[in-house]
Amino acid sequence: MKHLELAKKLETISAINLTPFYKDTKEIDWNSLKANIDFLIANGTEVIVPCGNTGEFYALTLDEVKEVTEKVVDYVDGKAVVMAGIGYSVPTAIELGKAAKNAGTDCVMIHQPIHPYVTDSGAVSYFKEIITNIDLPVVLYFKDPNLSDDILIDLAPLENLVGVKYAINDLPRFTKTVREYPRKDGITWICGSAEKWAPYFYHAGATGFTSGLINIAPEKSFLMLEALKNDDHETVWRVWEDTLPFEELRAKNNNGNNVIVIKEALERISFTAGVTREPVDALSAEDRQGLENILSGWGLLRTGVETV
Template sequence: MNFKELARKLETICAINITPFYDDTKDINWDALEENIQFLLKNGTEVIVPNGNTGEFYTLTLEEAKKETRRVIELVNGKATVVAGVGYSAETAIELGRDAQEAGADCVMIHQPIQPYVTTRGAISYFKRIIEALDIPSIIYFKDPNLSDDVIKELAPLEKFIGVKYAINDLPRFRKVVSEVPDEHHLAWICGTAEKWAPFFWNAGAQGFTSGIVNINPDLSFAMLRGLREGDSRTVWKAWEDSVGFEDLRAKYNNGNNVVVIKEAMEMIGLNAGVTREPVDPLNEGDRKAVTEILKSWSLFNVGQTL
């Protein structure tokens, strides 16, 4: 496997697919998952990330997480790069990662450790242990501002460490770590906070960004990507203006709305997303109205019936 080539494939939109649940049982609706993946593929998505936070990874059992990764790999069938989310304890992450690589995943994304007590040296050991235990390469999800960027710098020489989903919205800090990691390590730098922050991270050294909006309005997401690649600032800022209200809505309640806004927007336009699992509630009436107005501004009502 050419790890450098795979790192370059991540320099695009990393689509975080949803995990649809039935309204009554909250079991996974596998048919709706297939619809979601096919929607992403039909709209040109090149990287799909099952078991991301938009996929409600932390609400899934380990068996559900394994099954979702395997199902996504089967559905993608080589048409896109599959980056499987793994996490929890190091042993659990390795178990999930080995299952993903056996199923044919291209790469894993190691979630930020969720333990309440984490040190920088401990985080380095955590990520390194997982990276070295797998045959396929890893990217890390870096979002705790209390951890030093030394985590990234010390891991950078590892051959199977190929990218960072950087989700700390501190642009001087991000630029500094990008400049301090030698180019010879060929890391893919990915803005981990979606369209709202993508233009800023791009100018600071990112080459791609994550997206939840791509599950609803891929034209908007890809317009931003094209604009960034071509240096077309008018297109970039038009896409930013169209997306920022939606992303602000997702960020409400300390990001508590992050997934439910995506799912309820999908349902409103005829895409089968289902409900969220606890600890996330449905949107309140005010937020639902705000989603409706945004979808109207995007001219997306009834799009689900024409796919």
Template structure:
């Protein structure tokens, strides 16, 4: 019953945190991590995800990832569900997951393995071993289109699996995956590609969506969520048209802009995002100009925690 109830908590926006790095040293600005977590809590986020891809997870050392989980969990202090991202090798992911448990996180999100050679059977074993070894509810981040959705079907009976962050923008495929997941296992199917795709995924069976935009403009994200829940199509498409240029900018260069656009936008409205780490470069001048014009059109006022 606990895990069934937990999956219901994911029927909302999962806010993926950013990791602010100092401009000169690219060391983590831990005060900024706290400020950004506090901002999300005060803006009403019910699910907060440190060490996600928008957090630049793969640019963090294992020790930095552990510290980020700890700092965010302590700052949130029970006011929202904290879902800690884990990944790398099976043993490293387990180590991170066990640390997440120790510092008080509520759930883990298991990143898609970054590996040049991966099979459906190997992926099932990877996720299963991590889920079974960590005493927390788990979400699987599923984004490798070359893998079969049978991975998810085989994982569904695991009691601790409470959600899937589905990040393959193939709507017929997603709809089929939702129908394949047995209802009795109570696995929340989440749109893993933010506001641009949320309306389409909702129509195909999603119950929540992830967001990087909430780090600077959560009001718009919540307006979209409410409209989706109320099946208010007029408002859905009004908000979608407003936000899609931002998400299009993030999607440029095979999504190479994903994080840096969020960080630049946060800085434009007075929030502490810092710079990106390699291999993410600063935003190009033309993209920066487009972003400035977009933020101005939204009439966002300078913000602070």
């Protein structure tokens, strides 16, 4: 797939799938992973991101990252773009990127460096070294507000760079970067902060957004996407208002609820999502009640179901 063509395909919802774990062993539940992917495909998802943060990338071993990527490519079977998450040290990210290529992924997403000491020039070197050593289109996950957006400008000449998943919720900053970015073709700006921020980012230059909600209520995510594309502001803000409590619950505890809200929601409707691995824990009783209220309001809540 040519880079320009792939960049265009990213102008949609990037669905961050789960990595389901068994409750007793916390090993990967492959059958439930397949069910998750099948559900996304059946509901029209066009981009699937295994080993994203909602997929608990940092809780997986390197062998598990490779196997999850391989399985998702197999499950998707060409019905959607697969963007595999990679990261950690430069050699490790390159290793994971090459494994993703061998598995048949369409592109990779480089997670933000997790080193406690990062400089702008060091981040440029980090991303450039990975990008130039992987023969795949690349999306950058840009999340650290302490790093300068000049990093993105410096990396713009790299042809393999086809998208930026921007997750710093500073709209003037994002708008300025998009307007100053030297490449106007072959790059897709993706709101990395899901439905809560998608309308704002979209009007500042993003043409896609990420979603964890799509694993539960894809009709809401796609309704927002279509409304954004059609400048249907009434629908955009109606969906935004409807989904805001869910996204705010995920954002609690400095985003510590991000994954477990998705998993516990799925457990309460019709899907085995399993537990999270450490350091993520189950929801508090208060947050679980809040989640039940949201699901009930959406008409999705099953009664008499034991939560994880």
